Amino acid sequence: MIRILLADDQALVRGALAALLQLEPDIDVVAEVGRGDEVVAAARAADVDVCLLDIEMPGVDGIEAARLLTAELPAVRSIIVTTFGRPGYVRRALEAGTSGFVVKDTPAGELADAVRAVHAGRRIVDPSLAADSIVGGTNPLSDREREILRASLAG
Secondary structure (H helix, E strand, C coil): CEEEEEECCCHHHHHHHHHHHHCCCCEEEEEEECCHHHHHHHHHHHCCCEEEECCCCCCCCHHHHHHHHHHHCCCCEEEEEECCCCHHHHHHHHHCCCCEEEECCCCHHHHHHHHHHHHCCCCEECHHHHHHHHHHCCCCCCHHHHHHHHHHHCC
């Protein structure tokens, strides 16, 4: 069985993903959290194999949660599952150590296949987002410039 943690701040989305994945004979959703800063502790406590992470969550975002997972629990794989299919997010997520990036309108069967592939050590990225990331090039902003923009967005 592949042991899964779901991290999404929207309880309805989290519940729907859990219900769909529980239908798979080889996948078991063993933990759910609604905040990014709860991911590592929950993953450790539930001894998970793969974490499905939303990007926009309170505490820390899904990309930072993936970075923390990679640093603290390197055997645990992560997949970003998000509405925000932006090429910049894909690049940042992969740099943070995620093994996959899919959008929430991915069919349930494909999501389950992505979980299996990532669990087996492969990397999965939505094909159209991968192409956009390659064509778009690197972000011209420095880390400090991005930090300032994020701070200005937060007020």
